[in-house]
Amino acid sequence: MNRHDxxxxxxxxxxQTIENALTDARVPVMTRNVxxxxxxxxxxxSGLLGxxxxxxxxxxxxxxxxxxxxxxxAEALAVTYLTGxxxxxxxxxxxxxxxxxxxxLATEYDHYNVLKSLGGKPLTTKFWAPxxxxxxxxxxxxxEPVETIFVNAYLVGITVFSNAGKPDLARYAAEILGTxxxxxxxARFAQGKLPNNEAFESYALTTTxxxxxxxxxxxxxxxxxxxxxxxxxxxSPPPPSALGSVENSAPA
Amino acid sequence: xxxxxxxxxxxSAEDVQRLENVFADTSATPRTRAWMLQKAALGxxxxxxxxxxxxxxxxxxxxxxxxxxxxxxxxxxxxxxxxxxxAEALAVTYLSAxxxxTKPSDKTxxxxxxxxxxxxxxxxxxxxLQSLGAKPLTLKFWAPNAFFGPKLSGVFxxxEVAETLFVNAYLIGTTVFAKAGKADFARYAGEIGxxxxxxxxxxxxxxxxxxxxxxxxxxxxxxxxxxVKAxxxxxxxxxxxxxxxxxxxHxxxxxxxxxxxxxxxxxx
Numbered sequence: 328m329n330r331h332d333x334x335x336x337x338x339x340x341x342x343q344t345i346e347n348a349l350t351d352a353r354v355p356v357m358t359r360n361v362x363x364x365x366x367x368x369x370x371x372x373s374g375l376l377g378x379x380x381x382x383x384x385x386x387x388x389x390x391x392x393x394x395x396x397x398x399x400x401a402e403a404l405a406v407t408y409l410t411g412x413x414x415x416x417x418x419x420x421x422x423x424x425x426x427x428x429x430x431x432l433a434t435e436y437d438h439y440n441v442l443k444s445l446g447g448k449p450l451t452t453k454f455w456a457p458x459x460x461x462x463x464x465x466x467x468x469x470x471e472p473v474e475t476i477f478v479n480a481y482l483v484g485i486t487v488f489s490n491a492g493k494p495d496l497a498r499y500a501a502e503i504l505g506t507x508x509x510x511x512x513x514a515r516f517a518q519g520k521l522p523n524n525e526a527f528e529s530y531a532l533t534t535t536x537x538x539x540x541x542x543x544x545x546x547x548x549x550x551x552x553x554x555x556x557x558x559x560x561x562x563s564p565p566p567p568s569a570l571g572s573v574e575n576s577a578p579a
Numbered sequence: 580x581x582x583x584x585x586x587x588x589x590x591s592a593e594d595v596q597r598l599e600n601v602f603a604d605t606s607a608t609p610r611t612r613a614w615m616l617q618k619a620a621l622g623x624x625x626x627x628x629x630x631x632x633x634x635x636x637x638x639x640x641x642x643x644x645x646x647x648x649x650x651x652x653x654x655x656x657x658x659x660x661x662x663x664x665x666a667e668a669l670a671v672t673y674l675s676a677x678x679x680x681t682k683p684s685d686k687t688x689x690x691x692x693x694x695x696x697x698x699x700x701x702x703x704x705x706x707x708l709q710s711l712g713a714k715p716l717t718l719k720f721w722a723p724n725a726f727f728g729p730k731l732s733g734v735f736x737x738x739e740v741a742e743t744l745f746v747n748a749y750l751i752g753t754t755v756f757a758k759a760g761k762a763d764f765a766r767y768a769g770e771i772g773x774x775x776x777x778x779x780x781x782x783x784x785x786x787x788x789x790x791x792x793x794x795x796x797x798x799x800x801x802x803x804x805x806x807v808k809a810x811x812x813x814x815x816x817x818x819x820x821x822x823x824x825x826x827x828x829h830x831x832x833x834x835x836x837x838x839x840x841x842x843x844x845x846x847x
Contacts, residue, residue, distance in 0.1 A: 430791045437794035482769050485753060489765040494757035498798065501753045501769045505746055505776030505796035512777035513790055522781055523696045523841070526703035528773035530766065530847035573791070579798035 389535050391491050394484045397535040398438075398503075399447035401477060403562040404454050404547065405435040408469075410565045411461060418463035424517050428466075429571035431513075434506050436565055437576040441499070452562035455548025457555035467517040472545060474511035475529055478504055480538045482530045499578040504528070654803050656759055659752045660713035662803040663771075665817065666745060666810075667705040668715045668830040673722060673741075674698040676828060677734050678837040685731040690785050695839035697778050702833055703844045704771050710845075711764075718830040721816025723823040735785040740813055742779035743797055746772050748806045750798045767846040772796070 409432040412421060421428065460469040484500035508528055516522040532538055539549065546555030678694050681687045687694060726737045749772030756764035780790035800806055807817065814823035 426789055427791060430789055434791065434794045441795075478773055482766050485757070485766050485769045486762045489753075489757035489760070489762035492757075492760070494754045494765075497757040497765050498750050498754045499795075501750050501772055502795040502798060504769055504773050506791065506793055508773030508776045509780040509791045509793075512780055513784075516781075516784070521692060521696055521839075523693060523700065523774065523777045525774060525843045526700040526841045527707075527767075527770040527843040527846050529843060530770060571789070573794045575797060576794040578795050 395447040399442035400449045402439040421463045433570040451550035455553035457546035457557040470514040477507040664708040664713035670701040717818035721821035723814035723825040738782035745775040
């Protein structure tokens with residue numbers, strides 16, 4: 328995780344977002360290269376302000392693409408946050424549960440890699456995270472609602488993939504969902520709460536747009552400043568020392 | 580749960596129920612159905628009807644229940660939900676027995692609230708599946724003694740294996756339902772599968788193992804037949820004696836002392 332003290336909007340993740348959009352729009356290679364070059368040198372910054380979150384939440388009806396794209400963006404967020412927690416946050420209860428957190432990080436990174444292999448492209452890899460989320464006493468209270476939202480998101484995925492006639496993708500979503508549900512329960516356990524407090528996982532949100540809004544409500548920003556006092560953090564592959572060891576690093 | 584140490588009668592309550600399930604799925608007239616069920620309840624027609632209950636021609640009483648639960652080479656919505664509700668009945672039966680047997684000094688002592696919440700969730704799953712038309716293939720199970728063990732030391736290792744299989748079973752469910760175009764059912768399976776995954780993690784934590792050891796939930800078995808066989812390999816018997824020393828146990832609706840309130844009692 329890299330903390331960004333400046334808030335310029337044309338970092339590498341913005342270029343990546345533009346590249347994703349241009350690739351999907353089948354813009355001619357020459358035009359694409361020119362635009363990317365201009366983006367990379369920051370000439371187009373003002374016009375793109377806020378683009379990632381808007382694009383993330385643009386779809387009113389979800390598609391396979393919107394679900395995969397939102398999912399990989401969320402996994403990038405999870406990897407970014409957990410890398411920060413594992414490598415930089417000291418003190419209980421984080422210290423007590425660091426092996427669990429390292430395994431959770433390894434799992435989220437596996438999800439990111441698999442979604443990428445399926446063609447997923449994150450809409451941003453720069454996130455605004457509230458400062459409070461990095462206080463050791465707040466880590467699990469942060470993870471609980473986030474993991475609840477992630478579980479819900481993969482339930483949307485199962486629904487969308489099933490409706491699209493993609494049973495394998497539906498199962499992949501369910502395979503991921505189970506691990507997110509475990510993280511949710513363990514986040515509750517670490518707070519001294521009854522960990523398994525539900526008979527059915529929550530499906531209160533029915534679109535990826537709602538999921539993005541719910542995460543923003545927690546103070547998170549997708550490529551833009553969030554609502555709570557915080558800082559920008561950039562996704563990068565976690566260092567090996569931050570990763571635990573998990574089995575089944577890909578869907579069956 | 581009621582323990583039964585004697586050999587199973589041929590026309591016990593679960594046999595009658597199984598027959599009722601079969602009749603409900605056939606065009607047997609109400610009169611024929613009532614007459615047959617009465618005979619079964621009296622125990623006089625059991626031997627002749629065991630093969631009927633098996634549905635796929637199980638030739639002996641010993642294999643009746645298993646055959647009925649594993650008859651499909653390719654799973655269907657019905658095979659999935661019937662196997663699932665049978666597994667949920669097994670879970671409720673086992674957890675209720677464990678909770679009732681637990682003493683503070685037992686391995687399960689510090690985790691009674693978690694076990695009660697798990698039992699509530701499994702019973703909610705049972706009821707939700709029942710409301711979707713699922714019918715348990717048996718309500719009588721053979722539970723190996725090792726599932727309990729001294730000071731209930733066998734409970735969490737048993738739950739770890741069982742919950743792994745349950746998660747796998749609901750992944751089969753998601754796949755089968757998605758293939759059938761039943762997106763809502765696929766999601767229900769996901770909602771339940773997530774909860775079973777939580778139970779798996781907690782069973783591991785109770786054994787001092789790292790609870791979240793998977794990047795993706797396990798899908799090593801791709802048929803409900805395979806799930807049943809795996810449970811049988813662990814010593815469970817479905818309506819028949821299992822492969823390891825144990826006892827028969829009967830599903831009954833759990834009493835309030837083995838449950839604790841949980842949220843989301845049904846699918847969304």
